[in-house]
Amino acid sequence: MSTSRIIQLAQLISSQTSIIDSHLQINNLPQPSFDQNGPTEPIQNETPEIQRAKTDVIEAAIELRQLLEGPLKLLLPESNFSPLVAVHRFKIASYVPLDSIISFKVLATKCGVQEHDLKRIIRYTAIHHRVFVEPTKGVVAHTAASRLMVENPVAGHLTGLTFDECWPAHNHAVEAISQQSNRANISGYALANNTPLNTFQYLSQHKERATRFAFAMATTSKASLDALSTHFPWHTLPSNSKIVDVGGSKGHVSLHLARTYPHLRFIVQDLPEVIDGAVDQLPEDDEAVVTCKEKIEFMAHDMFDEQPVKNAEVYLLRYVLHDWGDEYCLEIIRNLIPALKTGAKIVVQDHVLPEPGTMGLLQEMQMRSMDAIMMSLFNSREREADEWEDLFKRADESFGRIIVNRIGENGSSGVISAEWLG
Incomplete structure (x- = not known):
């Protein structure tokens, strides 16, 4: 009988x-835990083998749960x-003392909500998201997740972006x-905010939200920045080459590249x-960074206007074009063309959608989720490899x-590059 x-x-x-448990025990690493003092990075010192094992477990657990719960549950997931x-909105986590407890009654007063509402909020998030725990009836304490909301600025930026x-846009x-x-x-996003503006225009009129959005975008993993460093031959560019970081936000990408390739100069727009x-x-924590700061300048520029910096070696668009539909991307690319010298390159780091079923379950789920976010926020989309090629050929x-x-x-x-032949 088959299994x-x-x-x-x-x-x-x-x-x-x-395999994961052996890795943790052999290296004397902490076990994953919901406890508020548990590790925020559940599996530390991951090797490629451990990363594969973790992905295998998560994907298998998702499929097993879906099989056992059945098709109706797939149509009716918990989505509240x-x-x-x-x-997030009432900053509830910030009022719960670290390494201690607080009653629902006192916490409700601090948060400015009714006690019965607070109680059901916390009991829901505790059981669905492991956010807070009720160690004894009527009192609240932190978990690792709720503590993260208090102590980790990155978590704050990302929860602000998400919620x-x-x-509302979804x-x-x-x-x-x-x-x-x-359009x-x-x-x-526009409908949720009752505005005729696009997302970036709206954010430009709401500075605090725009700043948080920019910081959330700057929470890029080092692995992603390293990939940009290694999947384009930056080292072959002549000394003092100009790199224009279009839509470069707070300059975190240029800073990373400047540290790796100090012979280059960067203009963040x-x-x-x-x-x-x-x-x-x-x-400004070390001498190398101070040197990098001398290599980076900032310039106010709207990428829907003609590019003012002429004859740079590279014009970089990192996770910019996926925010825009095709007609806008064509305009962005064409606005660069008058500045391009023969041999200049436009370099794009962005998502590259897979053919269905060619990636692991977890990875493709994440990709499709990102594509749906682009739809909600910007009425834009992620693109497949041939669509990236077609975009540049359509531009010129x-x-x-x-x-x-x-x-x-x-x-x-992926890292997409297009050379201008003139």
């Missing part, structure tokens, strides 16, 4: 979890994020789709409200061969 799929999945979970949004910007995305428009201001004070926010036939260098085997992103 059933649910047994195959259970055996895979068991075997791969054993209101309690988690309330935790204040993305969540709720209006279907209404935007029904209008069958390619950037016909989006779930973004809207005035985005780059305001950015030069002062670059770190004078672009030479378009190289789509996917990061890693079946990687979810």
